[in-house]
Amino acid sequence: MKKEREMIRDWILLGLISILLVGLLSIFPDKKEVVLSTSWEFFIEMVWILPAVMVILGLFAVWVPKDIVVKYLGSTSGMKGILFAIVLGTLPTGPLYIAFPIAATLLKKGAKISNIIVFLSSWACIKLPQEMVELQFLGLKFMAIRLILTIIFVVIMGVFIEKLIEWSNKK
């Protein structure tokens, strides 16, 4: 139901933007060519990758059920736990708000806070299809460096938050 409301909102937004587009282009007809050719260029790039990305997303959604994520992350810790958290987070299994209840369940089951933070962060920002689109638009170097830096800092953040919470619990 929430999704439906979001879709309606998106379509209304699209309508408003289209009106803005038509309005602006009729006031400034000399801009028409630049605006339309730029949009067309990006549209074509999207057409080439979006259906494939969606298919890969669909395959993962069916073949990697959420209980697998819970199972593997709940029972592993240390370096292995963090690695698992990254890998499981990268699987394209839906938007971030789906991951919150999973994370909460894992915490109740005794998973380490650092693992949960790493899991949430990699779920949020290192999705496989996401990386492919980044590769397409921003190039290999940009994507690779950002990916590596993100993983490093997310792990640091996870450990830091865990220590902070343990420390404040002791006080």
Place this chain on the structure above:
Amino acid sequence: MNITALIINTMAIFGLLIAFAKDKDKAIQSLKIAGKSFIRVLPMVFIIIIVIGLLLGFVPPEQISGFIGEQSGIKGILLVGVLGALMHIPALLSFPLAASLLENGASVSAVVAFITTLTMIGTVTLPLEIKELGKRIAFLRNGLSFIIAIIIALIMGAIL
């Protein structure tokens, strides 16, 4: 079609072939999910494409680089970082937007800050995160994510 698109499409086709060979019903179910998600992002795709067209048509590159280019310094990076944290668009669509800004004078750091805060920080989903994980974890995660997004942005700006 460029190489990236070719690789992604090949992966998708091979994946589908394997899926159909293994379990036809599940494969069809995957396709249905793919179709649904495609339709769900479609309006956003068009919105972003039009926004990119308008942006590049009407805002001169000098203005973009003035706001979020090299010379805007840390202020420009923080500005787009906050924008990214507040906005709620699918991460997939932030990349074409980022690429178009980059081509028109935005700095690497600003673009990285935008992508990273957009994906890692959810202002819209914060209430849900608090409800599920508690205030402490939610605020720490979002707050620190902002800081590391800026650090990653600065490092990438220095490297690239």
